[in-house]
Amino acid sequence: MLSTLTFFISESFISLRRNGLMTMVAVGTITVSLCIFGFFLLSIINMSNIVSNLGTKVDLVAYASQPLTDTEAENVRLQISRIDGVKEAKWISKDKAWKDFKEEFSDRLKLEEIVDSNPLPDTFFVKMLNPELSAKVSKEIARISLIEEVGFNPNLVDKIETLVEAFRIGGLMLVFLLSLATLLIVVNTIRLTVLARETEIVIMRLVGATRSFIRWPFIIEGIILGMLGSGISIVIIKFTYEAIIVRLQNALPFVTLFTNHFWIGCVYFLVAIVGVLLGMLGGYISVNKQLKEEN
């Protein structure tokens, strides 16, 4: 059994080497397809990341009904954070809020000329774990004493959030379609290499080879092609992505690019898996098609 496997594997390598040009062309095509796939994955991740960072991180805003002492504020903050579905709550003191506000609108509003006292209340920014619970949570917050009113986040942020959601769904769909496209290209490429070796398959059958005897080396070849292709594309993606990150971080410092090593590792892993799977599937589908044609 083991010797048969060794035989198949060595067969695959011999045939890859002897069909040198064809092997190179096939690996090239697979590499290109996987590069497109990988870059696309990274782009989708980054864009939804950027778009989410554009909006403030606040889902709900609660206003106090009267000026609060530090203790009172901390108390309210704790009460809010304990509500189910809330991720965190942050207290912005009346004074800080007024200072921020004046800073942001200094060129537009001449408030100080007319308003002496601070018109803003103490404010709590609330971040949700699950934004869908916002309505329920906002009611609960409103019930806390010392809280006068709860508002949702501003309009623009709202839009952006919906957009991010659309982005995620659309991105997933696109990744799916792109996987399909990559599969098609790889299957086609391998099918062409098998087609070119039609004579070989026919002769093998004529001298008494069973289908699986012919099939296995082709499948292993597919796997090797897929491994080579995904290996090369991972290297290409890695270096290009790192170069892009450095450059983009300098040009657009406020945009935070995705650099979490775990998730990027996952992308590479996915590319590798897809490559190998595609190669295997491609080898199987195409040699099978060829074998089916006789009899």
Place this chain on the structure above:
Amino acid sequence: MLSTLTFFISESFISLRRNGLMTMVAVGTITVSLCIFGFFLLSIINMSNIVSNLGTKVDLVAYASQPLTDTEAENVRLQISRIDGVKEAKWISKDKAWKDFKEEFSDRLKLEEIVDSNPLPDTFFVKMLNPELSAKVSKEIARISLIEEVGFNPNLVDKIETLVEAFRIGGLMLVFLLSLATLLIVVNTIRLTVLARETEIVIMRLVGATRSFIRWPFIIEGIILGMLGSGISIVIIKFTYEAIIVRLQNALPFVTLFTNHFWIGCVYFLVAIVGVLLGMLGGYISVNKQLKEEN
């Protein structure tokens, strides 16, 4: 001459028909590549479109030093719009500005309780033709009498604009890289079909065919493959895009998708051109490679 051309064209069609499976596989691959290319183009266009629509259309904001009459305001507006580099200027009366402001911040500010009179000045929103001239234009506006202060647009919008710019540049680069990738895939596909017909080319040479005699039918074949591939992908892109537009417009009514028929037509045209060019180039490159190998 004409009869030779007819001969080459009929040769190409015969060979495409007789290599039926291979033709189908090649057209399939080209179609898939061009579909990716086309969808990508449309996505880039749409995303930069959406992202620009997120920001307000305002580049500069000018505040009046005192309440203006309608005539004065119109006068100032005209002065501003005549400055080099300004696309348009819009007057927001003091009253309208105050109303808008109160509406937007009603839940956060208790202004009415403290402020009776309107603290906001008359405001002019200025849209630039060329945002890079902003600094110069802002100085010129400041020199107009009745104008007290000129500000740049708010921070968020600023960020978005930079992002849109990055999007455009990055998008162009990606389109370029993707064209290259598509080229590679198509060339590889056609090269594989030529490789499979190596024997044929060798025999043709042996019975006295010149290189160009062999080359032309292959190039024409490439063009036909490209035409078939781009034709099919345009149909696929068109129907899918229209289906997506309808669905997305319903789901995200505030997002304006790109439906300008002229520009979408341009995308289709580009896909067609790229397809045909790729086919031709692919045919040429691969048969040439094959012909070069002898002697």
Place this chain on the structure above:
Amino acid sequence: MIQLIGVTKTYPNGVGALYDINLHVGKEEFMFIVGPSGAGKTTLLRMLYKEESPTMGEVIVDRVKVNNLTAEQVPYLRRNIGVVFQDYKLLPKRTVYENVAFALQVTGTPHFQVRRRVMQALELVALLRKANSFPDELSGGEKQRTCIARAIVNNPPILLADEPTGSLDPTTSWDIIQLLDKINKRNTTVLVATHNKSIVDGMKKRVVALEGGRMIRDQQLGAYSGERLSNA
């Protein structure tokens, strides 16, 4: 060993290649099939290892009805039939050694046996020197001898040789036929389709003649052309 009952073959393009062939070949026979170009010799041999199936009639090899074999069973039939193909059918990307070894490898022959038996077969056809050459690097006769080595390497009970001396000089041709005869003496059924008049005449074996797809002669101790035999 081999039986054809009312076998008729029409190719998919409408060409009739064989009409109502009835033939019985015994276990230890050595038989020549002769006839002009296009007579149906190759077609007849193709039926036996199911490269083609008869349009009508029955083909029986070693008591098995070939028509009824499934695609999964065909390889096992073919392993019992060594075939020297008229157009050699060598694997283009494999050396002479590998081409011959392939016929053993498909049957799962252990590695150490493969080497010994391939070398033996190559020696019989005088091709040891070319063991590591690819088919592209061989002369016509060398290709043909490679094909012969592959057909005999696993000692099949049936050996079909389609024009096995077409690219060989008279001396080598005669050597090859002597080799087939020796193999036949070791209990192998041998069928040879050939145009080589001097060999057929020299061997004095059973001769079946085809013409236009019909069997026109079946003689023990026959010669290439019927007339000449009657003269002799």
Place this chain on the structure above:
Amino acid sequence: MIQLIGVTKTYPNGVGALYDINLHVGKEEFMFIVGPSGAGKTTLLRMLYKEESPTMGEVIVDRVKVNNLTAEQVPYLRRNIGVVFQDYKLLPKRTVYENVAFALQVTGTPHFQVRRRVMQALELVALLRKANSFPDELSGGEKQRTCIARAIVNNPPILLADEPTGSLDPTTSWDIIQLLDKINKRNTTVLVATHNKSIVDGMKKRVVALEGGRMIRDQQLGAYSGERLSNA
């Protein structure tokens, strides 16, 4: 017409195929090249239409030094040399008609002439019936005759035939050789590499014998084997 001066050929894999061949063939000659399998007959012919180039020595065809031809000039050399290849070399996706027509089309022959001349050539080799068959659908002999038709269709001044009767029965073989002889009488130089003893002996033409890449005999009115001639 054809001249080889000190031609030596070693293939890239180190196999020596020809050693110091000196040969002159006149414009109206009909010459046989004989020798055992692997002697170098095919290699010698390949030099003449530049499928291979000699490692050493000079090949001159029709006063042109073949070695010096550029890749652009080679097709014009080949159009003057009809070749019957030992392995046929038919275009697999083209019919018999198209295969023969191709040799005319490459020279830009007008359409109406192509049809007439192809039909004529196919008639000479008795293949009119198979004009629309693909090579896969032909018997061995039919493939060989297609190749012969292609070689003669544009009346080349030189005709090389490598084992042109290997897949043909004796009668057809003889017909083909008579055809080549007729073509030779119309001022065509004809070189035939063959193993067919009875044909060589029957024709009584010039015979050049190769063995192991060396020219061992060059006889006018020769026979297949030298010894036998001395007997005769």
